[in-house]
Amino acid sequence: SQTIHQWPATLVQPVGSPLSLECTVEGTSNPNLYWYRQAAGRGLQLLFYSVGIGQISSEVPQNLSASRPQDRQFILSSKKLLLSDSGFYLCAWDGTGTHEQYFGPGTRLTVT
Amino acid sequence: DAKTTQPTSMDCAEGRAANLPCNHSTISGNEYVYWYRQIHSQGPQYIIHGLKNNETNEMASLIITEDRKSSTLILPHATLRDTAVYYCIVNPDYKLSFGAGTTVTVRA
Numbered sequence: 557s558q559t560i561h562q563w564p565a566t567l568v569q570p571v572g573s574p575l576s577l578e579c580t581v582e583g584t585s586n587p588n589l590y591w592y593r594q595a596a597g598r599g600l601q602l603l604f605y606s607v608g609i610g611q612i613s614s615e616v617p618q619n620l621s622a623s624r625p626q627d628r629q630f631i632l633s634s635k636k637l638l639l640s641d642s643g644f645y646l647c648a649w650d651g652t653g654t655h656e657q658y659f660g661p662g663t664r665l666t667v668t
Numbered sequence: 669d670a671k672t673t674q675p676t677s678m679d680c681a682e683g684r685a686a687n688l689p690c691n692h693s694t695i696s697g698n699e700y701v702y703w704y705r706q707i708h709s710q711g712p713q714y715i716i717h718g719l720k721n722n723e724t725n726e727m728a729s730l731i732i733t734e735d736r737k738s739s740t741l742i743l744p745h746a747t748l749r750d751t752a753v754y755y756c757i758v759n760p761d762y763k764l765s766f767g768a769g770t771t772v773t774v775r776a
Contacts, residue, residue, distance in 0.1 A: 588762060590748050590762075592766075598765050598768075599755075599765075599766040599768055599769065600712065600764075600766035602763055602764065602765070605762070605763065615763070620755070644709075646711045646712070648711070648712075650762060655700060655702065655717045656714040657704075657712075657762070657764060658714065659711030659712060659713070660711055661710065662709075662710070662711050663713060664709075
């Protein structure tokens with residue numbers, strides 16, 4: 557069966573510090589991968605998606621970037637965090653041609 | 669630019685059916701209707717999707733009107749664990765756009 561992992565589960569970082577969140581998927585090959593963010597009291601916002609290694613599409617211009625160095629690994633990064641980067645970051649995957657996205661447990665980021 | 673309209677909140681009695689409405693009057697012919705839910709502090713969970721026909725799975729039923737301008741998600745026997753925010757999403761592809769959803773509270 558397929559599983560999706562995210563770490564860390566929670567993170568507190570000062571403004572201006574770098575960020576690296578990791579997401580890995582097991583039990584499937586060539587998944588589509590997604591990064592979402594949910595700010596406090598708001599809906600989920602799609603940040604990035606990837607259909608293959610090295611292929612990243614950005615949905616919203618911002619202080620963040622994404623990379624996919626391996627087929628089942630998706631990384632969200634920032635060089636300098638802003639207070640507005642605080643939120644609940646969710647990674648998700650689906651298979652090509654399917655309609656169901658599966659979400660990871662999320663990382664709760666607080667920028668202080 | 670919201671594609672769907674859902675009530676902000678609704679209550680449901682445990683053991684009864686919960687009927688969650690969603691309006692999507694501007695839906696295009698190739699757009700699917702998806703339902704996800706998010707239990708507090710967790711990632712969203714896929715429930716069901718449909719294009720034109722009504723659909724049923726082990727979690728819920730999806731009723732889509734003939735003109736496809738609205739739909740209803742039915743949880744046949746709500747339990748306390750069904751308390752969550754339910755999102756109705758209309759999309760032609762994989763780029764899901766989550767709105768505010770309906771906060772459903774199941775009461776004993």
